Amino acid sequence: MSLLIKGAALFGTETSDLLVVDGRIAAVGSDAASQAPAGVETLDADGLVALPGLVDLHTHLRQPGREDAETVLTGSQAAAVGGYTAVLAMANTTPVTDTAEAALRVWELGREAGLVDVQPVGAVTKGLAGEELAELGLMARSAARVRVFSDDGKCVHDARVMRRALEYVKAFGGVVSQHSQDPALAGPGACCHEGEVSGRLGLAGWPGIAEEVIVARDVMLAKHTGSRVHVAHVSSAGSIDVIRWAKAQGIDVTCEVTPHHLVLTTDLLVGYDPVYKVNPPLRPTEDVLALREALADGTIDAVATDHAPHARHDKEHAFVDAAFGMLGLETALGVVRTAMDDDFDWNDIARVMSRTPARIAGLDDHGGQLAPGEAAHVTLVDPTARVTVDRAASVSLSRNNPWHGHELTSRVVHTVFGGKVTVRDGALA
Numbered sequence: 001m002s003l004l005i006k007g008a009a010l011f012g013t014e015t016s017d018l019l020v021v022d023g024r025i026a027a028v029g030s031d032a033a034s035q036a037p038a039g040v041e042t043l044d045a046d047g048l049v050a051l052p053g054l055v056d057l058h059t060h061l062r063q064p065g066r067e068d069a070e071t072v073l074t075g076s077q078a079a080a081v082g083g084y085t086a087v088l089a090m091a092n093t094t095p096v097t098d099t100a101e102a103a104l105r106v107w108e109l110g111r112e113a114g115l116v117d118v119q120p121v122g123a124v125t126k127g128l129a130g131e132e133l134a135e136l137g138l139m140a141r142s143a144a145r146v147r148v149f150s151d152d153g154k155c156v157h158d159a160r161v162m163r164r165a166l167e168y169v170k171a172f173g174g175v176v177s178q179h180s181q182d183p184a185l186a187g188p189g190a191c192c193h194e195g196e197v198s199g200r201l202g203l204a205g206w207p208g209i210a211e212e213v214i215v216a217r218d219v220m221l222a223k224h225t226g227s228r229v230h231v232a233h234v235s236s237a238g239s240i241d242v243i244r245w246a247k248a249q250g251i252d253v254t255c256e257v258t259p260h261h262l263v264l265t266t267d268l269l270v271g272y273d274p275v276y277k278v279n280p281p282l283r284p285t286e287d288v289l290a291l292r293e294a295l296a297d298g299t300i301d302a303v304a305t306d307h308a309p310h311a312r313h314d315k316e317h318a319f320v321d322a323a324f325g326m327l328g329l330e331t332a333l334g335v336v337r338t339a340m341d342d343d344f345d346w347n348d349i350a351r352v353m354s355r356t357p358a359r360i361a362g363l364d365d366h367g368g369q370l371a372p373g374e375a376a377h378v379t380l381v382d383p384t385a386r387v388t389v390d391r392a393a394s395v396s397l398s399r400n401n402p403w404h405g406h407e408l409t410s411r412v413v414h415t416v417f418g419g420k421v422t423v424r425d426g427a428l429a
């Protein structure tokens with residue numbers, strides 16, 4: 001099995017051919033074509049940028065339990081269309097991924113779908129209840145090799161439990177990805193950012209400080225335990241200040257931002273459209289600008305989608321009653337490219353959407369340099385295309401797409417996963 005990718009601009013610079021043999025990059029450069037076997041399948045990448053396949057640290061695939069909203073297969077399809085070759089599948093399914101068996105099942109479903117590496121995230125606590133640690137060690141030692149643990153959707157709010165989780169995962173190089181949200185400060189019924197807009201609209205909100213106090217506590221726990229903490233979907237400028245400080249102290253903390261928190265603001269709530277209801281909530285412009293700055297200067301390590309599909313009957317309600325969450329996999333690259341200015345180049349995109357997320361998740365086979373010997377996970381992007389998003393065109397099972405009607409810069413044209421073309425000319429192959 002071989003594939004010749006012709007004329008791609010590697011990381012947006014040098015134009016080169018890439019020869020893939022048996023799922024690995026065999027040669028790069030002007031002599032790659034001459035080494036190709038006769039009858040090799042070719043992929044025209046003229047004018048396209050080649051990046052290592054994208055890696056999403058934060059995807060909700062909804063299987064098991066809510067296959068009406070997304071399955072491992074449809075989520076994998078959405079990921080491939082978005083240029084991803086690996087996704088971390090969050091544990092808040094029904095039942096929760098809190099045992100080795102549950103993790104293995106998600107991992108196997110991912111292999112059956114065969115479009116991206118589906119790496120299960122293990123719950124930190126049994127049933128996401130925040131009380132008793134889940135089977136962290138058994139999940140880590142299983143064939144699924146779980147390394148990232150998260151109660152996402154809920155915060156591990158008990159400091160004693162968080163301390164024990166950090167101590168435990170340290171033994172096998174794991175990381176706790178925290179949904180930083182103090183439940184007391186985010187009170188019952190809160191559905192958006194607490195501020196001028198929520199006051200005007202009569203909606204109960206929660207403030208940035210509900211996130212910041214947990215981020216501050218957790219970086220101190222990471223320091224105390226000598227373990228590694230990852231802040232999921234960071235959304236407030238105050239959290240950035242804490243993380244910047246913690247990194248300067250040498251504390252082992254990483255964080256991710258979602259594409260939507262880089263662009264969308266709390267002002268969008270004026271129409272009470274539940275498509276904009278998300279957790280953490282959309283914040284004011286000051287926070288959005290601080291997040292972009294932090295992504296550019298490296299304080300934020302990664303972009304992660306928090307792809308959160310919801311069936312119509314869960315999302316299309318009055319704002320206060322609708323489910324939290326929005327789609328993200330298919331639009332992430334375009335949103336990041338559109339949000340960040342040209343100083344943020346393709347090498348930066350590869351860093352925050354592939355290389356660093358792969359390192360955080362311990363996925364050694366991903367996030368490479370597009371060099372010989374590496375697994376052939378490659379995303380090919382048209383850097384000048386302008387695409388108007390149409391939610392009806394999505395391959396996700398759900399339609400809660402906040403980007404409907406937005407024009408985004410750049411388009412994923414082909415995706416190659418382990419040498420196999422999963423997406424060709426923008427469509428599933």
Ligand SMILES: NC(=O)N[C@@H](CC(=O)O)C(=O)O
Pocket residue numbers: 060092152153154179277278279280306308309324325326
């Ligand atoms: N991000 C979201 O708004 N929703 C997530 C869970 C969560 O983080 O609340 C979901 O699973 O739907």
